Amino acid sequence: MEPYHPSTAYRRHSMGGGIMDWANQPWPFKRYPYATPQALDDPRPLEAEFWPTLMAWPPAPEATAPPLDRAGLAGLLALAAGLTAQDQSGTYLRSPASAGALYPAELYLCASGLDWLEDGLWHYAPEAGAPRLIRPGNLAGAAAEVLGGPPGGLSFFITALPWRSIWKYRTRAWRYCLLDGGHLLACLELALAACGLAQRPCLAPARNGGKLLGLTPEREVLLAGVSAGAAVENGGPARLPAWQPPREEPLSVREESDSHILAAAALGGSDTPGPALQWPGDPVPRGALRLRPAPPKDGPSLGRVMQARRSRRNFMPQGLSAAQTALLLAAALPETGPLGATVLLGPGGETPAGVYSYHPREKALALLEPQDRRLRAARACLDQAWVGRAALNLVLWADPKRLAQTAGERGYAQAMLAAGRAGQRLYLAATALGMGCCGVGAFYDDELAAAAELPLGAWPLYLVAAGPVKGGPQI
Ligand SMILES: Cc1cc2nc3c(=O)[nH]c(=O)nc-3n(C[C@H](O)[C@H](O)[C@H](O)COP(=O)(O)O)c2cc1C
Known part of the structure; x- marks a missing residue:
């Protein structure tokens, strides 16, 4: 089956x-x-x-x-x-x-x-x-x-x-x-x-x-x-x-x-709780960009950011600074997990447009394809056009074989939970930076996998779009 x-x-x-x-x-x-x-x-x-x-x-x-x-x-x-x-x-x-x-x-x-x-x-x-x-x-x-x-x-x-x-x-x-x-x-x-x-x-x-x-x-x-x-x-x-x-x-x-x-x-239900698993990350390719997230010194309280978080879709055609990209990604994925992470960046920012793989442990971005793929991703997301205007699309995905090897049949649920957790963290980081963010669960799976250059057989789990919006959150 x-x-x-x-x-x-x-x-x-x-x-x-x-x-x-x-x-x-x-x-x-x-x-x-x-x-x-x-x-x-x-x-x-x-x-x-x-x-x-x-x-x-x-x-x-x-x-x-x-x-x-x-x-x-x-x-x-x-x-x-x-x-x-x-x-x-x-x-x-x-x-x-x-x-x-x-x-x-x-x-x-x-x-x-x-x-x-x-x-x-x-x-x-x-x-x-x-x-x-x-x-x-x-x-x-x-x-x-x-x-x-x-x-x-x-x-x-x-x-x-x-x-x-x-x-x-x-x-x-x-x-x-x-x-x-x-x-x-x-x-x-x-x-x-x-x-x-x-x-x-x-x-x-x-x-x-x-x-x-x-x-x-x-x-x-x-x-x-x-x-x-x-x-x-x-x-x-x-x-x-x-x-x-x-x-x-x-x-x-x-x-x-x-x-x-x-x-x-x-699936995979067991009488004992699953152990905390080690998820080795992929080796970082040579030439990858090492990001240096530097959180602002003064900032709002956690409570204020969590209260102010909303799904915002009115993205503006603006790119991100390298510091913003570094912070958003490190916030979403602070450690390696059962997930692959691919990042689609648009033009106008400090990091060139393209499709990148993100390596959480090393905080590194490795270029996979030097093309702006956000419009293709937007079409893949059931033609939700605003996805194509967001400065950054984070595509979270799973390698089913590796999931099964590491966590058996429980791996899928763990990967999806981890994807949702990363999504919420990205929403919050974007909110604190005065940006917008919105999760997207509705997509044509094969089209999104192709737009994001996912490895053969990988399952796209979740896309989260973030970037500057008109009238962003006031924190
Ligand atoms: C898993 C998930 C999938 C979502 N998918 C979409 C989507 O495909 N399109 C969209 O416009 N919003 C999507 N959203 C955003 C929700 O519509 C939004 O979270 C909800 O309306 C509550 O509003 P709030 O985020 O402002 O609290 C998604 C949110 C989550 C958590």
Whole structure:
């Protein structure tokens, strides 16, 4: 059987125009009729400076950081997954970007041994700006079984409700669930770093995590998690008795599932969490440009940038300075991962136009093709013309053979999560530089692979466009 990613490729001239059933549109918030969100104290804005928080990656815990409290947790959750704006149609927009603003991703946390928050599993309700307790008890030991590492005071879980995305994108929706999950993961990691907390991400959680969270398997899927804070001595039992999760309202009159998505989500599921993997980068070709990212000395706070981030598409025909290119790329991809990265630059900047491969560890750009390929990329992105006007297009891709060799069947989900995470980080760096940015998940796969000179057999996962825009964000 063809793997999920190529089997959901868009191809020009073979797109069946789908009809959206507006009467059955899924609700973007989880509704538990008998579990009420519990207001924490007013969220404390996270004052950490943006550039040092973003660039010092992976983050080290700060010994001098004040211990987290209720107001700090409220601020952290708001930055990770909270509401930040409302668009003209009345849709609430959130801290992480989301394909079609459908928000399939949900955020949970297990608290243990904190004297200011009851032990148990909490679900974050962005519409209330507060978490609600859905499973009391000390669950840290069980959470550690799912995420690996020792039991921690706070364990966060990111899930997806694919139906929210299937409603619009049909079988391709699993791609968006994973990318959206990566966007939320980036926000959560940055918010944790801003609080000075130790953190350990897990992009391949154990299968039994779904039971811990009370997920209905054909409805909601655990994507990733982060254990945070100091280890706790008594994490409770590693295996928990069966439990009846609280009743939930359906997302819409008729919820649907998709058998291809269920199969893709189950692939490689294991009873143990996947180990943190080493991803060797490709050797840097001779003659590659070595970039020197130098973040501005004074900058806004992380909280301000995350609040101000929006998808902006009104790009101006302007190139980037070498310093801007260096900063955007180092911010998006601070370390090597399960991803290839190709950069399409337009003319008018300090770095000549062309197609480049980006090497995160060495922060190097190697020329693949000295032509401006952005217009071709725009056509490949279902003719979204603004993509061709963005100074920089970052194309994130995967080599399926290498993914399988390194991470087995779990590699695909990890690569997509990593692509979403890089996308969110690029959005934030662009925002802090007063530029625009927008992710693009809708593309004809073969055309984008050709426009970006991807190696034979590579899968394009995500394109993120960034550059100067008219009336950019005021930070
Ligand atoms: C995975 C992903 C794919 C996206 N694809 C597109 C796209 O193809 N075209 C587009 O105009 N916007 C795209 N967007 C941007 C979303 O429409 C945008 O994030 C959403 O409307 C919420 O608005 P905000 O980013 O301003 O918060 C995408 C966003 C994500 C996260």
